[in-house]
Amino acid sequence: MLTKPLNQRSDISSSWVLWVLIWEILAEDSNNEDLIRVIRRMSWDLVVIDPEKSGLLRNIEYLKSCGIVGSQLSMLLVRLPRLFCFNDLKLRQLVLRVLDMGFTTDSRMFVHGLGALCCLSEKTFDRKLDLFRSYGFSKEECIEMIRTAPRLLSASEERLKSGLDFFLKKIEFGKAVLVRRPCCMMYSIENRVIPRYRVFQIVTARRMLKKDWSFYSVLVLSEENFLNKYVLSFGDDAEELLLAYKGHKLGASS
Numbered sequence: 001m002l003t004k005p006l007n008q009r010s011d012i013s014s015s016w017v018l019w020v021l022i023w024e025i026l027a028e029d030s031n032n033e034d035l036i037r038v039i040r041r042m043s044w045d046l047v048v049i050d051p052e053k054s055g056l057l058r059n060i061e062y063l064k065s066c067g068i069v070g071s072q073l074s075m076l077l078v079r080l081p082r083l084f085c086f087n088d089l090k091l092r093q094l095v096l097r098v099l100d101m102g103f104t105t106d107s108r109m110f111v112h113g114l115g116a117l118c119c120l121s122e123k124t125f126d127r128k129l130d131l132f133r134s135y136g137f138s139k140e141e142c143i144e145m146i147r148t149a150p151r152l153l154s155a156s157e158e159r160l161k162s163g164l165d166f167f168l169k170k171i172e173f174g175k176a177v178l179v180r181r182p183c184c185m186m187y188s189i190e191n192r193v194i195p196r197y198r199v200f201q202i203v204t205a206r207r208m209l210k211k212d213w214s215f216y217s218v219l220v221l222s223e224e225n226f227l228n229k230y231v232l233s234f235g236d237d238a239e240e241l242l243l244a245y246k247g248h249k250l251g252a253s254s
Contacts, residue, residue, distance in 0.1 A: 067105040116150035145182035
């Protein structure tokens, strides 16, 4: 009777353990879309043929020990599956970089900091930090913004510069506002920020609001709530406000 070599049987056993573990992590994935996405993006030839060498099982346990569990672990696996195949040293160095920036393992932002720094070299990170500092932010303020909105690190330098120019130079937001609300710079300047600012200028200049509202409060509203509150609710002025808001799109389509 033919039998599989012991090491081959061991690999098959490890592979089954791995599949079961990944299935458990993606337990909420009822239609298997996330599982398919992970399979497509991960080096499964390495994972299946040599699961021990891939380090996937070790990395899952290590990330769990860092407090990344449940939905955070599944989110990270779906978005950055290659992170789970980092060698031990590389993953631990990444975690140390995130901790050195002031993230803590008990913070819900820790996993986002990990994701943001995962594909960012130290050279690129320093260059983005220098960009913020060229606008007068201190290193401490830069780090605070990144801790609040780690996705800033994923934005291109061109996009960051565009946002900084608009908020600090065009509408003269105080730096302190951006330090507290750095997510402002994650919105599209052309498709969201500028169109809403045009509407905001009209309604505030004409004193159409019963009380003063900050532009930030206007910016964070969902599309539906923004239109209902700042455009459609103004009756005879609604058409003008809608044109101010959608004008850039109408011009682009003509």
